[in-house]
Amino acid sequence: MHSLLFDIAVCTIAAWVLGVVAQLARQPVILAYLVGGFLVGPSVMKLVKSQESIETISELGLIFLLFMIGLEIDLKKIVRSGKVILASAGSQILGGAILGILFFLLLGFPMGQGRWDALYLGIAAALSSTVIIVKVLYDKRELDTLPGRVTLGLLVLQDLFVILFLAVQPSLNDLRIGVLLLSIARVAVLVLTMFLVSRYVLPHLFRYIARLPELVLVGALAWCFFGCELAEQLHLSREMGALVAGVALSTFPYALDVTAKVTSLRDFFVTLFFVGLGMTIPIPTWNVIGLALLLCAFTVVSRIATTFPPLYWMRQGIRASALPALNLSQVSEFSLVLMTLGVAAGHISPDIKNAASFAFVILAVVSTFAMTNSDAIARWLTRRLKSFGLRDLDASATPADDDGDGHGARILLLGFFRTASSLIADLERDDPDLLKEIAVVDFNPVVFANLTARGIKVQYGDISQRETLVHAGIEKAEILVSSIPDFLLKGSTNERLVRQLRSINPDAVIIAPADTLADVAQLYEAGANYVMLSRLTEARDLREALTSALSGQVDTKRAELAARLDGRAEVLA
Incomplete structure (x- = not known):
């Protein structure tokens, strides 16, 4: 022993x-x-x-x-x-x-x-x-x-x-x-x-x-x-x-x-x-x-x-x-x-x-x-496989700056994750006319297939690559939106992306997210026109939930959320 x-x-x-x-x-x-x-x-x-x-x-x-x-x-x-x-x-x-x-x-x-x-x-x-x-x-x-x-x-x-x-x-x-x-x-x-x-x-x-x-x-x-x-x-x-x-x-x-x-x-x-x-x-x-x-x-x-x-x-x-x-x-x-x-x-x-x-x-x-x-x-x-003739999903995609009638998308969503998915669901229900002005650039094949099936303009590509941005029609868009936080971006950061977008299109309105408070100033310095802080939105929703709970109205708050979720079919559930 x-x-x-x-x-x-x-x-x-x-x-x-x-x-x-x-x-x-x-x-x-x-x-x-x-x-x-x-x-x-x-x-x-x-x-x-x-x-x-x-x-x-x-x-x-x-x-x-x-x-x-x-x-x-x-x-x-x-x-x-x-x-x-x-x-x-x-x-x-x-x-x-x-x-x-x-x-x-x-x-x-x-x-x-x-x-x-x-x-x-x-x-x-x-x-x-x-x-x-x-x-x-x-x-x-x-x-x-x-x-x-x-x-x-x-x-x-x-x-x-x-x-x-x-x-x-x-x-x-x-x-x-x-x-x-x-x-x-x-x-x-x-x-x-x-x-x-x-x-x-x-x-x-x-x-x-x-x-x-x-x-x-x-x-x-x-x-x-x-x-x-x-x-x-x-x-x-x-x-x-x-x-x-x-x-x-x-x-x-x-x-x-x-x-x-x-x-x-x-x-x-x-x-x-x-x-x-x-x-x-x-x-x-x-x-x-x-x-x-x-x-x-x-x-x-x-x-x-x-x-x-x-x-x-x-x-x-x-x-x-x-x-x-x-x-x-x-x-x-x-x-x-x-x-x-x-x-x-x-x-x-x-x-x-x-x-x-x-x-x-x-x-x-x-x-x-x-x-x-x-x-x-x-x-x-x-790059190597495409140079040998292997086709990627972008081979059959229509560029986001051209919907087939020569009209470019005014708003480009660069990258597509849950925030963008919720935005699309809201626009489908509340503002379909604005949705027609939006095109998406992303390299997720599920996103590409689902948005295409819904009739939403989408360009398959990696937004960290300059050639993808140029091909997507960045220089013609009026509003450029990145909704993906830094930890999900591959090969880039939002600050680097904003600088690249500004160099390609000096006149566009650029909206980007910040992970920390310190990122806000850096993104504005890089050329962003507006910076989103999801923590502020979540904090406001949490405060309203707390207030509802203290006043005995939490069931009303829950019913409001249930109404928003009812019948909602997002690309990324």
Whole structure:
């Protein structure tokens, strides 16, 4: 026991020290945990030598990792996924896995007769890192953009794909129809039992203990281990049971509270899993390094080949098709989980798992850099592809300064997000004549398609590029409006945009938004005629709501808002 406690202490200290270093270097902390485990493990410093400790640490961490992944899978989002996400997911996940299997089979990796190296490598290359992607997109405030939503939708469906693979993984060495059907039946029993209990029993139990945080935490852990042991009794893996337990718990009313209670414990054991995984990595041979580099190259190429074409064919434009492919270009932490299970089942050699671990490390660094600079990469890629003759959405667009009758738009909305969406909805209902004077310039393909369908003039293009502004007819417009805050602008700021607009059209009235009070003076100095501060409008609305509440008229205030929202169909809901 003392040895295990010492080993856990060493792992925790190493993870914390290297985690701080990773934060300073702006690298994923998972990378730090793997490196920390590698350093303190048997291959380098030999501070942790007990194989039993390593296996115990890794298994506990893996169970909690899968339980929390299950908790965060939103089944409703999967059901509501649009055809764009569903079609691109089918291409990326199934296409990527099939291409990977064929590629590694051609290279001589076995598949069958007890060895499944090609299968595991192909599936590992088809999965992307949720932890890295969500962290970078969150920092860049791009989770709510179209490429961000497509990326997140693909990640959720990747998790669903892994669940299906885990169902058959224990029976790979005996894949007869009868054995496969038996495995599916066992999974069905596991899933049905867990969902029935979570639907009809757990809500009543958690309602009684909701005010006792320690019992909520213990109850969640008990549910996790119940799922693990039920799966074990059904001859499935404990990891599969933990994942199903998490997914089942995500559907009942106390899921958010449970997630909040379990998160800190999850972080600790997930840390132990990746440190434990790092401890199993030996000093690499040239063969392992070569396979890792090959896996990296194939992952990037296959991600582009299976993600970009379906999005482009569904008229999402070059930029919105390229960014998800770029975002998804890394090996998933789930791939490492599958490799660990593969080694434990004897399906693959340890060298395969080690190569996947090194590929994860390499792509974690490279893809983080690429995602951080994704806008510049997407612009360069758009120019190159268009120079090779690939058509973008602007190829068939009518310039915003020409409605077909030679009449230019008097008002140009540069960029289109929620404020512009609400403005268009107000004008459609209250002032359709003014709406006829407006044209929009934006590079969101959803905005382009919806505005075109409504008969509103729109030009597809990037407003941070001078040629887009000139082509849109900036010099002829009377009023130029930017309604997008700085943190959403890509490749520019409102101050820079205003200066550029003023240089092209010295006489136009320019309206722009400010994020902070200090920005107001800078925008006026840059040439803006009026600066919008959304915080003032929100503060006025909040003051009116407070006054209504104090006078007992909050229901009247609510009814006024309901009347404004009634029948409202915005481009961006």
